[in-house]
Amino acid sequence: MRSRELDPSASPLDYYGYELRRSREAAGLTLAQLGSIVFCTGSLIGQIETAAKVPQREFSERMDAALGTGGTFSRLVGLVLRSQLPGWFxxxxxxxxxxxxxxxxxxxxxxxxxxxxxxxxxxxxxxxxxxxxxxxxxxxxxxxxxxxxxxxxxxxxxxxxxxxxxxxxxxxxxxxxxxxxxxxxxxxxxxxxxxxxxxxxxxxxxxxxxxxxxxxxxxxxxxxxxxxxxxxxxxxxxxxxxxxxxxxxxxxxxxxxxxxxxxxxxxxxxxxxxxxxxxxx
CATH class of the missing domain: 3.30.870 (Endonuclease; Chain A)
Structure with a gap:
C-alpha cells in the first residue's frame, strides 16, 4: 500500500515529511531498514513521512547522521516545532x-x-x-x-x-x-x-x-x-x-x-x- 503523497508547500510538517521520504528513498532504504539504523520503528518514520506525527530534535539529528543530509533535518525541525504553536503565539x-x-x-x-x-x-x-x-x-x-x-x-x-x-x-x-x-x-x-x-x-x-x-x-x-x-x-x-x-x-x-x-x-x-x-x- 502506497503512503499518501504530501504537498511540501502545505506546512513545515508536510515539507519535513516530504524531504524525509525523498532522502530515504534516495538512499535506497526501506522504512524498516532506516528504523534499524536509527533505533526506532519503521512505523514511526512512516508516520513522520506522512505528517501524521511531529518529529523531535533527537530524531532529526539521527536522520541527518543516517542519511548524510548535512544537518538538513536538524534545521527543519525548528520550523516544524514552531508551527505547532498557536498561530497567535x-x-x-x-x-x-x-x-x-x-x-x-x-x-x-x-x-x-x-x-x-x-x-x-x-x-x-x-x-x-x-x-x-x-x-x-x-x-x-x-x-x-x-x-x-x-x-x-x-x-x-x-x-x-x-x-x-x-x-x-x-x-x-x-x-x-x-x-x-x-x-x-x-x-x-x-x-x-x-x-x-x-x-x-x-x-x-x-x-x-x-x-x-x-x-x-x-x-x-x-x-x-x-x-x-x-x-x-x-x-x-x-x-x-x-x-x-x-x-x-x-x-x-x-x-x-x-x-x-x-x-x-x-x-x-x-x-x-x-x-x-x-x-x-
Whole structure:
C-alpha cells in the first residue's frame, strides 16, 4: 500500500515529511531498514513521512547522521516545532527567541520556559488532547532559548499560588518543583516567589511578560483565554516595567524563594500515607 503523497508547500510538517521520504528513498532504504539504523520503528518514520506525527530534535539529528543530509533535518525541525504553536503565539515565540532580557510574572502556572514535560502535558491537555505530543514538543523546544551558549538574562516571578495549584497530580508537581530548584544553578536565570503575605500587589490583573532587546523596542505581552497581545507602545511598556519592579521588590529573595519551593515540595507533594496507612510511592 502506497503512503499518501504530501504537498511540501502545505506546512513545515508536510515539507519535513516530504524531504524525509525523498532522502530515504534516495538512499535506497526501506522504512524498516532506516528504523534499524536509527533505533526506532519503521512505523514511526512512516508516520513522520506522512505528517501524521511531529518529529523531535533527537530524531532529526539521527536522520541527518543516517542519511548524510548535512544537518538538513536538524534545521527543519525548528520550523516544524514552531508551527505547532498557536498561530497567535508564534510572533511572540519568535521575539522571545531574540530577546536579550526576559521578565515574566506568572500568577497561575509555571512559566512555559521552565515547565517539565509532564507538567506541560497536563497544562496543554486540560481542555484539548488533540495533537498533544506535537504541542508539548513545541513548548519544550522553546526552552532551548535559555539553554544556548549565550542565553538571555531571564527573571521569573511566580505567585506562591503557582506552587500550590496541583497540575497533573502530586508526582508531576513534585517533579516540577524539583526542576525549579535545579534551575536555580543557572547563571542567567533568577526565580523569585511572590508570597501570599505580600497581599495586594501590582500583578493582580494577571500574568505578563516583558521582553527587552539589544536594538529593537521593548515589548510587553499579555494573554487572555482566546489569544495573546503583544505591544511595543511606550506607555504600556513603561507601565509593565514599573509593575514588574514592584513585584520583584515584594517577592522573596532568590534564596528564600528556593527554600519556600523546597518546603512546599516536601510538605504538599512529598510521601504521604494513604487512608489505610500505606505509604504512597
Amino acid at each position: 508564534q510572533p511572540y515565540a519568535e521575539m522571545e527567541g531574540r530577546a536579550a532580557y526576559i521578565c515574566s510574572f506568572q500568577a497561575q502556572l509555571v512559566d512555559g520556559l521552565l515547565q517539565t514535560e509532564n507538567y506541560a502535558r497536563a497544562v496543554l491537555g486540560a481542555r484539548d488532547g488533540s495533537d498533544l505530543d506535537g504541542r508539548v514538543a513545541a513548548r519544550l523546544d522553546r526552552q532551548r532559548t535559555l539553554a544556548r551558549k549565550h542565553p538571555p538574562a531571564a527573571w521569573v516571578v511566580l505567585s506562591e499560588g503557582v506552587l500550590h495549584q496541583q497540575v497533573g497530580g502530586r508526582e508531576v508537581m513534585r517533579e516540577q518543583l524539583g526542576h525549579l530548584l535545579s534551575l536555580q544553578k543557572r547563571k542567567w536565570l533568577e526565580i523569585q516567589v511572590l508570597p501570599f503575605e505580600a497581599g495586594a500587589h501590582t500583578g493582580l490583573m494577571g500574568s505578563f511578560n516583558l521582553l527587552r532587546f539589544e536594538s529593537d523596542p521593548d515589548i510587553v505581552y499579555t494573554e487572555d483565554f482566546v489569544q495573546g497581545h503583544m505591544t511595543a507602545n511606550p506607555e504600556a511598556v513603561r507601565e509593565g516595567s514599573v509593575r514588574y519592579d514592584h513585584l520583584q521588590a515584594a517577592a522573596l529573595s532568590v534564596d528564600d524563594s528556593a527554600a519556600l519551593i523546597a518546603r512546599v515540595m516536601e510538605e504538599r507533594y512529598g510521601d504521604q500515607p494513604e487512608p489505610d496507612g500505606r505509604d504512597l510511592a
